[in-house]
Amino acid sequence: MALFCEAYAPAHSLGQDAWSVFGTGPEALLQILRPEVHLAVWHRSLPRSIAPGCARLAAAAPFRATAIGPxxxxxxxxxxxxxxxxxxxxxxxxxxxxxxxAAIIGRDTVQLRLSGVDNDSCRRFHADAVGLRLLCTYRGAGTEWLPLAGAEAARDAAAAPPRANRLPAGSVALLKGEAKGAGRGCVHRSPPRGARDPARLLLTLDEPGRIPL
Structure with missing residues (x-):
């Protein structure tokens, strides 16, 4: 899979003002390197063989497994x-x-977190204080995002939340954060969770050293 990172690939579908990019192959993620793109999404379906194990892991929430390394x-x-x-x-x-x-950020190491999430503590719209972040929900509702960018826009959205877009489970998203420059972070949140909603199994990848374990 990492071979696609050797060169840019054309965008498959551009969002409003070309700030979001969507594709059905992993090469779509490369578009996050373009200065005008704040969100790049690879839409994919997970193998059925993953589902039972992901359900067992999610059912054991809450938990957080983290590590930094190659x-x-x-x-x-x-x-x-x-x-x-x-x-x-x-x-x-x-x-x-x-x-x-790791190939996209040009680093030899990454910071990985696999979480079982049984709450909606991250339900407010926000832009992360990171450079780039990768998110993939393996079980449960996917991350919600808005066609806005920047921490100021996140505060406005929190006051009067507009209709959000939701990433499907299995899709891989690369989001720019405010560390790439003020006003450039992708505005997103964890989906609001009802009492009967299943727990989520969420992968988060960050640049090492940006967020404490």
């Missing part, structure tokens, strides 16, 4: 912190996405 080692480093065994297909996918993210 893509080929960071997944193994979180295994002891998981509440139950993870399916091999999931672990291989985590490693592939870690390698992809």
């Amino acid at each position: 893509p080929d080692a960071v997944v193994e480093a979180i295994l002891a912190d998981l509440p139950c065994a993870a399916p091999l297909d999931l672990l291989l996918d985590l490693q592939d996405l870690a390698a992809c993210f």
Whole structure:
């Protein structure tokens, strides 16, 4: 998968003012490197073999397994912190996405977090204080985002939330944060969670050193 990071690929679908990009292949993620793009999404379907193991992991929420290291080692480093065994297909996918993210940010190491989320504590719209962040929801409702950019826009959205877009489970999203420049962060939030909604299984990849473990 990481080979696609060697060169730019044409955008598949551009959002309003070309600030968001969507595609059906991993090359769509490369568009986040363009200065005008704040959100790049690779729409994909997860293998059915992943679903049962992801459901078991999500059901054990809350938990958070984190590690910093090279893509080929960071997944193994979180295994002891998981509440139950993870399916091999999931672990291989985590490693592939870690390698992809490392190639895009031009680093040898990444910061990986796999979380079982049973609340909506991150329900306010916000822009992250990071450079780039990768998100992928393996189980449950996906991250919600707005066609806005910047921390100021996030505050306005929190006061009167507009209709949000929601990423499907399995889709991979790269979001710019405010560390790329004030007013450039993608505005997003965790989906509001009802009492009967299932817990989420969420992958977060960050540049090492940006966010404390």
